[in-house]
Amino acid sequence: MATATKASTSVLSNRETVAEGTMAFHFDRPEGFEFTAGQYMMVTLINPPQTDAEGSTRTFTIASPPADRPLMIATRMRDTAFKRVLGTIALPAEVKLKGPYGSFTLHKDRARPAVFLAGGIGITPFFSIIAEATHERLAHELYLFYSNRRPEDTVFLSRLLELAAQNPNFHFIPTMNGMEKSKMTWTGERGPINPEMLARHLPSFEGPIYYMAGPRGMVTSMREMVTARGTKEDDIRTEEFSGY
Numbered sequence: 001m002a003t004a005t006k007a008s009t010s011v012l013s014n015r016e017t018v019a020e021g022t023m024a025f026h027f028d029r030p031e032g033f034e035f036t037a038g039q040y041m042m043v044t045l046i047n048p049p050q051t052d053a054e055g056s057t058r059t060f061t062i063a064s065p066p067a068d069r070p071l072m073i074a075t076r077m078r079d080t081a082f083k084r085v086l087g088t089i090a091l092p093a094e095v096k097l098k099g100p101y102g103s104f105t106l107h108k109d110r111a112r113p114a115v116f117l118a119g120g121i122g123i124t125p126f127f128s129i130i131a132e133a134t135h136e137r138l139a140h141e142l143y144l145f146y147s148n149r150r151p152e153d154t155v156f157l158s159r160l161l162e163l164a165a166q167n168p169n170f171h172f173i174p175t176m177n178g179m180e181k182s183k184m185t186w187t188g189e190r191g192p193i194n195p196e197m198l199a200r201h202l203p204s205f206e207g208p209i210y211y212m213a214g215p216r217g218m219v220t221s222m223r224e225m226v227t228a229r230g231t232k233e234d235d236i237r238t239e240e241f242s243g244y
Contacts, residue, residue, distance in 0.1 A: 008032075011028045012026070012027055012086075019152065022153075023075065025072065026071070028071075030097060037105060037125075039103075041059070041099030048085045048089075050084065051082070059101075060073035062128060063124040065135060067131075074124055110138065114129075114140055115210045115211065119213075122212075122241045130160070143171045144170070145201075148175075150179060150182035150184065173201050175189035177192060205230065206231075212238045219239075
């Protein structure tokens with residue numbers, strides 16, 4: 001796939017709240033911008049009214065599938081100059097996009113299941129991959145274990161439930177760690193992702209390719225968990241998400 005090497009002008013056309021403290025942003029797709037589900041891009045604000053030492057460019061996973069024309073990202077709304085501008089600037093707003101980049105994409109061997117282990121905003125590459133796999137009717141068996149504090153914090157929860165209903169090869173296992181602070185009811189899994197939880201839902205620990213995305217500590221613990229069960233390093237893909 002050809003990768004754009006120059007920044008392209010785009011327009012931030014819409015934004016929406018997708019969980020408590022998390023927003024999604026929709027950009028017009030520049031002509032010729034093609035990507036593979038799971039890749040990321042760089043977003044640059046043009047002449048923002050405020051900035052900080054980190055500058056006016058940030059990197060975001062493309063959360064939308066390639067089949068969608070708009071490019072969507074989703075991010076926790078930390079109190080930084082970049083995100084304050086992104087969340088309040090008058091729409092439509094011109095921006096620069098550069099990419100795509102990255103190889104955190106679905107493996108080609110359809111006989112091997114994919115096991116996605118996600119925490120918080122680490123869902124974004126997996127949402128793109130699962131939506132695209134559903135659209136393309138891929139034969140891969142997909143298992144998503146998704147850890148959050150509460151349903152209120154769970155990005156794309158309703159849409160993931162819809163995808164699970166549409167795609168018989170997609171198995172969605174959300175788990176909550178802080179239901180004592182939730183106003184909602186929850187009948188699914190609770191507690192951190194652990195070997196016992198995986199054993200309840202996976203046919204076998206051996207065979208899948210494991211993908212992990214989320215905070216650094218979560219990714220490290222997930223890697224240690226699956227390698228302790230005999231998974232080879234070559235069968236593990238990771239991507240760390242830090243706040244900014």
